[in-house]
Amino acid sequence: MNNRKITRSRYRLVDLDVSNYRLLFYALLVGLVTGLLSSAFRLVLARLAALRTTFQIGEIGQAWQDWLWPMLFTFFGIWFSIFLVKKYAPETAGSGIQEIEGALDGLRPVRWRRVLPIKFIASIFSLSSGLLLGREGPTVQIGANVGKMAEDVFKQSSEEDNPLISAGAASGLASAFNAPFAGIIFVIEEMNGHFKFNFYSLAALMIGAGSADMVVRLLVGSGPVLKTTIFTFEELSGIWLFVLLGLVLSVIGIMFNKLLIGALDLFKKLKVSYVIIALCMAFIITAVGLYSEDMIGAGYSTISHVYNSSFTLKFLLALFIVRFVLSVLSYGSGVPGGIFTPLITLGVILGMLFGGVAQHFFPDLVPDPAIFGVAGMAGIFASTIRAPLTGLALSVEMTANYELILPLIFTAVTASVCTTMLGNAPIYSILLKRVLNKDESSL
Known part of the structure; x- marks a missing residue:
């Protein structure tokens, strides 16, 4: 009897090992497929951005024909994107990250056969239209749906849903920003209440994110997404300025989250056709x-111009206000698109604005205001998403400013702790509750 029990235990252990190894192999496939889709996504967006520049608007006062074509280009992109979402896959609206969190809890379906083509195509049109939205939301949802597709195609048990969907989400973020570590941290930190954590599921995250990033670097290009100066930080007496910046960003995070939800409510109450919404936007x-042009679009070129151009503080303030409002309206319109990139852009602008003021009053403590631009990226992410580690990892990987980790920690921690004490909930938790409440009301 004892020998039989031992034999059965050994068989169970062998089956468990085979299952875990199979999970890691599928995570590799998920990462590779997500990397290929994300590469195609980024390359198409780059081509359309180049096309849009052929319709580039000149100066105010030009004949109406000179700016009619850009408006038609933008209108069609927004209209067609909303049309696809509303008709075929409503869950693809917005970033889709809240849908993934709901799926990991078993509260939302993952209809990958619909979501993959609609999210890809609709996001191409919405992001190329000039709206202030990022590519990371679509790639995260696409990656997570690739994970669900792998589970269905290879007929895995429902227990494999969670690690494969999570690996896909990490792969999606990694491939959007060439930031594999941020992709891993994002799932662990932001989705900690949804992600089933064990050694093999963590290994699956790492394999998925790493393989996706490898594919993107081979097909699109390697190196940091944002080309900025590599800074050093040696003046510890100025560390309190980064704490102060974190306090400012904590308030900005509350404002952004409240206005974003307000914009979603506003567009819902308007009850006008999506043709009118597309035309107005x-x-x-x-x-x-x-x-x-720095006031529209995802923000990559804006960040570059903010870092490399000598904008006045007055213009930086106007740039921040306009992009803040348009980011909220862009997401509220209901098209697919992420909020990471618009948020990061706002953080850079506000950080540069803060750094310019700080340099005026404390020139010995602020050798370059752009240092605060990098810190602003981490701080605003921490105050809205409430994921300070992810914000820190993203800021460092996207700019290659590894020596700024210390001041970025102070900024991110201050922003996340203060915004929490002021009652600000993580934006994706709020968005998920909205989706679930909508489901309940429709029953």
């Missing part, structure tokens, strides 16, 4: 772009 984006 196209007019706003075109009119603002006529004044300054």
Whole structure:
């Protein structure tokens, strides 16, 4: 009898090992497929961005024909994106990260056959239209759905849902920003209440994120996404300035989250056709772009210009206000797109604005205001998403400023702790509750 029990235990251990090794292999496949899809996504967006520059608006006062084409380009992108989402896959609206968190809890379905094509195509149109949205939301949802697809195709048990979907989400974020460590940390930190943590599920995250990033670097390019100066930080007497910046960003995080939800409620109450929404948003984006291209779009070129151009503090303030409002409206319109990149752009602008003021009053403590621009990226992410480690990892990986980890820690921790004490909930938790409440009301 004892020998039989030992034999059975050994068989169970062998089966468990085989299952775990199979999970790691599937995580590799998920990462590779997500990397391929994300690479195609980024390359198409780059081509469309180049096409949009051919419709580049000139100066105010030009003939209406000179800016009619950009408005039509923007209108069609927004209209077609909303059309696809509303008709075929409503869960693809917005970033989709809240949908993934709900799926990991078994509260939301993962309809990958619908989501994968609709999220990919609709996001291409929405992001190329000039709206202030990022590519990371779509790639995270696409990656997570690839994880669910792997589970269905290879007929795995429902227990494999969680690690494969999580590995796909990590792969999606890693491939959006060339930031594999941030992708891993994001799932562990932001999805900690949804992610089933064990050694093999963590290994699956690492394999998925690493393989996806490898594919993107081979097909799209390697190196940090944002080309900035590599800074050093040696003046410890100025560390309190980063704490102060964190306090400012904690308030900004509360404002952003409340206004984002308010924008979603506003567009829901309007009850107008998506043609009207697309037309209004196209007019706003075109009119603002006529004044300054830095005020529209995801923000990559804006960040570069903020770091490398000598913008006045007055213009930085105007840039921050306009992009803040347009980021909220862009997400509220219901098109697919992430909020990471618009948030990071706002953090850079506010950080540069803060650094410029600080340099005026404390020139000995602030050798370059751009240091606060990098810190602003981590701080605003921590105050809105309530994920300080992810914000820290993203800021460092996207700019290669590894020597700024200490001041970034002070900024991110201060922003996340203070915004929590002020009652600000993580934005994706709020968005998930909205989705679940909508499901209940429709029953």
